[in-house]
Amino acid sequence: MRKTLTGFLSAVLAVGLGTLSLKAEPLAYPHKVVTLVTHSSPGGGSDVFLRELSKYLGKYIGATFIVENVQGGSGAKAVARVAAAPADGSVFYATTPTYIYTSLLSKPSATYKDLEPLVNLFADSEVIYTRADGPFNTLQDVIDKAKKERGRWGAANPASLERQAAEQLKRAAGVNAAIVTHEGGGDMMLNVMNGTLDIGIGEIQELRSQLAAGKIRLLATFNPERIPEKPEVPTVKESGFNVSLVKFRGLAGPKGLPDNVTKVWDEAIKNVLADPEYKARYTEEVLVPNYIPHAQYQAFITNFADTTEAFLKETGAVK
Amino acid sequence: MTTFWDILHLLTATPLVPVAILGLTWGILGGALPGISASITMALVLPFTYTMDPAMAIALLACVYIGAEYGGSIPAILIRTPGTNSSAATVIDGYELNRQGRAGEALGISLMSGVVGSLFGLAMLALLTEPLSWLALAFKPTSYFALGILGLSVIASMGGDSLLKGLASAVVGLMIATVGTDPISGVTRFTFDVADLLSGVEPVVVMVGLFALTELMSQSGSTSVTQLGGSIRIRLPGWAMMRKLRRSQAIGCFLGLFEGLTPGGGGSVAAFMSYNEARRWSKTPEQFGKGSEEGIAAPEAANNTVASTALIPLLSFGIPSSNSTAVLLGGLLMHGLLPGPRLFEQNPQVIDSLYVGSLIAIIAQIGVGVLILPACIWLVNRPRPYRAGFILALILSGLFTLNNSPFDLGLALALGLMGYLMRLARFPVLPMILGVVLGHMVESSYRRSLVLSGGDFHIFIEDPIAVGLLGAALFFIVFSLAREYRDARRTQLQETHS
Incomplete structure (x- = not known):
């Protein structure tokens, strides 16, 4: 029907x-x-x-x-x-x-x-984001924290490109981070916003309302090139880690x-x-x-x- | 700022009133059809909204949601089939009252409790969206785990005549919840290379199997030709009854408010928990399970509250907390509306018509209910062979529309048979259903917490919400066990004395 x-x-x-x-x-x-x-x-x-x-x-x-x-x-x-x-x-x-x-x-x-x-x-543009009032201003800050202690990174779904991205970034940077998978981007965004996670990796579409409200900050994109509408956000590659993805x-x-x-x-x-x-x-x-x-x-x-x-x-x- | 004139304009110059009433009626019908969940009912009208004015489209979807959450209780009471996941708890006492020939009364109670819940939810949505949205943020994976455990602690008092049988039944439910894709690693478990099992077993299939098909099998097995009888008149509860139901409705509203805020549950957890809390706080707890009015009022107030409060995380964060709100999110995005704080500033007309439309729908719910319910009662009072055939066809066609998959039908029939055998062996089915509903949330948030902490269990005591909820669960379990022990001793003493 x-x-x-x-x-x-x-x-x-x-x-x-x-x-x-x-x-x-x-x-x-x-x-x-x-x-x-x-x-x-x-x-x-x-x-x-x-x-x-x-x-x-x-x-x-x-x-x-x-x-x-x-x-x-x-x-x-x-x-x-x-x-x-x-x-x-x-x-x-x-x-x-x-x-x-x-x-x-x-x-x-x-x-x-x-x-x-x-x-x-x-x-689709895959991005790394953090809460706007959190301690991280660049991707390097996040990596530095993960080097010193243990990072907490979120990926939207268990078997997904985002998870793969997180694992690859972790290897490229040679750091220790727990990669926490979720059941969808919304669930993960709450955990980024309440400070449970350092960063989340997800599609920019799902973040639009929080970006517009200024509650979250984009740190980098996994796209091979910068996102035309967000020219100020560097790519992960430019930030020094050789990982890029095409969703x-x-x-x-x-x-x-x-x-x-x-x-x-x-x-x-x-x-x-x-x-x-x-x-x-x-x-x-x-x-x-x-x-x-x-x-x-x-x-x-x-x-x-x-x-x-x-x-x-x-x-x-x-x- | 919305003025009186804005509202008057909405009521007179826009088609809001007919949109709200049509949406509500469609929602009630969809919700009342077993297998057609609230989200499917909403998805069905989604294509109609493409060409509508955005404000009307969103109000329509919200009214469908309100109607569907209420509609689910109709088959729960009349044919022991929850129309939606969240009306499963209503089956327990609703169907019992129906068997006593008090269907009209039971439906009246669920209708009015639904109205109370919806009004409360709408008031929270309209007045407290901002502060409540921060409450949603306070819930971490550890808190969800604790919430799930608190929900499962209900089993301790649901076991019927044997705690052990209740636990066994719950474990089977938890086992069913592990089928499908692993929530953390993404590998598949117990799917036996069947594509239909990749996303797990849907709770509604289990509920329909264990409640409705089991009941049909039992009825076919009995030789008596009892007619349900009773009047087809719908009886709305009077003031005295509403006063009696006050406490259980308040419990339902309160728990519904919380569940609406938190992603994942979609009303079924709140419905079950409020059922149990209503029993715990009732003056006549022994009536529960034997046709208690409060046993209908609590879960129905809860799931109708959720229909409004689930919009709080959706509108303030753009986060859908259930499948139904995900459809609503789709509707918003299709009209180029972005949920979030700015929606309230940039599109106040959408928010206004959403609130006013919901209010119209809630009020209209009483009228629509009184009009269609007698027909529903008449329908299920037909002679038994007709009724059984009709119900079976209704249930199976409803289940088929879930995934257009014959596999679900076979699964439901197998579960129905299992439920029948469990009934013969006096195993309660409720703990099993609760296990299926909560298993996924408990498992995934438990494992997510441990991934976060690197396997350190201290993470559960570092979260004050988790500590509170786990403490409450522990208290309830001990309390139930103590009461059971006391009751058992009392009967033993009476037996020795007599």
């Missing part, structure tokens, strides 16, 4: 918005309806990403976009759903590092290897996508990222555009997965 209802409504919405913007010529597409699958619940990260994207995609691709929430199994069920779908460009999955982690840690029936990466759109956000489909489909998407995603209205929206959410076309996306994902697997093996999380 939930699926059909939300699907129907987003279809109506997409049609409505599509007719509003007839002046741009959308690219011809072999399917009238395209289903975008996410493992996140309605209102969650990937869900909001897809719904926002589908509002603007209609201008560039001649199809109607429906968002389908396939929850459960930390993404395993959504991946299985897409892997089993026909590889004709009618069904896609919203990728995030989660699907790599779940594939590696939980060994589900269908893994990231059963999907074909289509195109990447964004990189990608893109699309993947079943294996064997036809060329005419991937070409349309390459073109359309490039254009939608340049769309002024969409740009205003995603800039506000501090999403950094990171366009990777189909030809290079496979190699990017494989590389990401290999690095992650090597790391997980090293820490003993997988054998």
